Amino acid sequence: MSVPLNVLFWIVVIPGTVVLGLLACWIVRKVSALVQWRVGPPLFQPFYDVVKLMGKEILVPQEAQKAVFMAAPLVGMAGVLLLSIMLWRVAFVPAKPFVGDIIVAIYLMVLPSLALILGSSASASPHAAVGTSREMKLVMGYELSLVLALIVVIIKTGGTLNLAEIAQHTTVFSISNMLAFLVALLCVQAKLGFVPFDIAEAETEVASGVLMEYSGALLAVWKLAHAIMLVALPLFLVIVFLGGFDVTFLTMVFRGTFEPTLIMPLVWSICKYVLVLVLLILIKNTNPRVRIDQAMKFFWVYCGVALVAAIILATIGKNFGVSWL
Amino acid sequence: MNQEELNNRLTEIKDKLTAVEQPADNRIWLTCEAENSYEINKFLFEEVPLRFVIATGIDSDDCFEVLYHYAYDETGCMITLKANIGDREKPAIESIAPFLPGAEWIEREIHDILGIDFKNHPDMRRLILSDDWPEGVYPLRKDAEKPVSRPDGEPLTRPTVQSQSPARRTVPLSKPVVVVGPFHPLQEEMEFFQLSVDGEIVTDIDMRISYNHRGIEKISESLQFDQVPFLVSRICGICSASHPLAYVQAVEELAGIKPPERALYVRTIITELERIHSHILWVGLAGHFIGYDTVFMWAWKYREPVLDLLEEITGNRNNYGNVKVGGCREDVPNDLIPKILKELDGIEKKMEMITKAVLDDPVLHARLKGVGVLSKADAVKYAVTGPTARASGVAIDVRRDDPYAAYADLDWNVISQPEGDVFAKAVVRLLETFESIKIVRQALEKLPDGPVAAEVKEIPPGEAVGHVEAPRGETFHYVRSDGGNRPVRHKVRAPSFVNVPSFKASCIGGHIADVTITLAAVDPCYSCTERLAVVDNNKVIHDYDTLLQLSREKTARIRKEML
Structure with missing residues (x-):
């Protein structure tokens, strides 16, 4: 890739991710609507929502810690953007990785939640305070499970901490990998704040909780960050658990060569992404919200047990060369 | 005894x-x-x-x-x-x-x-x-005049909705308080709960209602006996068959009027269809309150055919205006019976699906069992009624205890559960829907021929009570007549008026997440509860004539579009 083209590419990535995120938002709303026998919003509705919010007044509560309150959405947004850039990099230029990027990814994935906790606790609202404490507990709940799930994959791929290598070496169809994938899927459900884990926002309990005091452009930034998470988190799952996201076709196009045989892997990759997204949406629409203590128990006890089993299976499988374990 | x-x-x-x-x-x-x-x-x-x-x-x-x-x-x-x-x-x-x-x-x-x-x-x-109503002015006294201004000379306005107004706040400010209301996404009506919390645990609850007064009892004193049913059916859109029925039964008892057989059956059919749609409505709302929007949308979709049936019989989806002193206004046409039976089969099948889904869902069990328990003793102390009482093991049901309409001739069961938690309330409502379907089927089969209204001449002086099992519990009306053509006193007690205060017994000690669903579990109806004081805006935006004009124009427009 020539240097100008390279620069152009990275300029395209961020707006592209935002657009994809809004599209994913629309898919979430449309599929939910179809499940619920509603018509659902038009394609551009998430975009209209953000534009409308951008034009609204920003109200900051009188007793809020203004700087933290205002900075939090930007920090959260920066975190998910960085994460998505890292994941695109893994997909587009797998040859130039850096060691241990999975650990960086874990950190970047916590960043939006941390920013949300900071921002809402700075808003001096009792509803937000309840939401904050719930979000904190939730993060503590699912973070452990997510890390354990990643350890399963790391064991299976022989100890590499490199996302690009993991993407190529994962044995998708093995018991331990499927277990780890399911748990990680639920962790992503919680990270996205989807039912049954929308505990921190719980509209009918604490009236949007953590987001309660946000308005105008700041709320729009949160919405955008959420939209990007809808791209980045399923993409992460696809890369780590489902054998990677193959975009060789696109890189070839960027280089100026058109290779029709490479279309299929790309389509297949997109299918994997959509599959993960639809799974998330279906879980969202077939469950009631759980209580925070139930969520923590779920992640620590049930998911914990499943993951320990998966780790044992993976270790046995690795040492004895049984790839389906 | x-x-x-x-x-x-x-x-x-x-x-x-x-x-x-x-x-x-x-x-x-x-x-x-x-x-x-x-x-x-x-x-x-x-x-x-x-x-x-x-x-x-x-x-x-x-x-x-x-x-x-x-x-x-x-x-x-x-x-x-x-x-x-x-x-x-x-x-x-x-x-x-x-x-x-x-x-x-x-x-x-x-x-x-x-x-x-x-x-x-x-x-x-x-x-x-x-709060800004003047001291010493009592709206229901016979000599009461409409106050035009507050003590400080300001004109009287609509009730001020101030979430933290000092006069209304009883919990000390030092304690963290989570407020639900006056406007809150939990419920569509205005209500105000102040939950004192210790972390996630609710330690105390204070309730305020009265943001939606219409002065029904006062207005009722100025209407003639046959006009009142239209007024009381507007107390609540969902119980709009039960309130007029309770009133009409009180007047019929007062005057010793016996409505014809067929009228009693028609009343039964309408009130049971009302119960079916009201219970399905609650199931949907309860789903929404715990974040299960799919149940919300599905339940409300299944509720539609019931409303359509009611519209076909009475002309309205709600506010049927069908009962009158001495009988009914609209009959259930005999040629509609096969259609009603067919629709009931469909509704029953769908409700079976929903009931099975609710009773078998482990997440719902985890979320609703043992939550917001109202013990039997508390249920008696707070004098709760309807599904709220029946879910706490108090098996009372006006339809069985003091049979009215045609209930005594029909075969059905009173559903009750001993647990007192939110899950029990859901079970009671879901199973009651099937009983209601059973009742409507039998009533349609046994529907006798004949007129649906008896002639009524004079309402003698006297007093009487009438009560009806509305979907949310016992609706009670008391009527006193002095021999004129208007009631001198008409008291309405909607079931929520006694069910809502029971939160004091069922909410304290629970998580915030549990309390919100508990608040919803009695299926509170604030417009029913708040029917009394006179609110005078002193500003006429549309007077009677322009409103009439507007509605006539709209009717004409709709009619034109339909043709």
């Missing part, structure tokens, strides 16, 4: 009473002086024991009366204790709330509207009048 034994029991307090009347087997009217009312009430509630229904305050010409209505559900007997307060200047009576928490709200209400002081009442704040 049968009726005779009950009568014997009541003779124990004979010497404290000034009069005893028993116009029918299961209607007893007792009269006493205000000084004795506390003891007699205590005897009736604790010793007999009777179920407290409500109290009515009346401004008679020379005195004030407080009527305590009780029910003995085993024989369906309604017992009313009349306490006369002679002192018109400073009317006062002993409060019964200390031993009967279910009477706390109604005493506050009577204090608001009639200015009767209840001695030793634990919490004599205003319940239904707005």
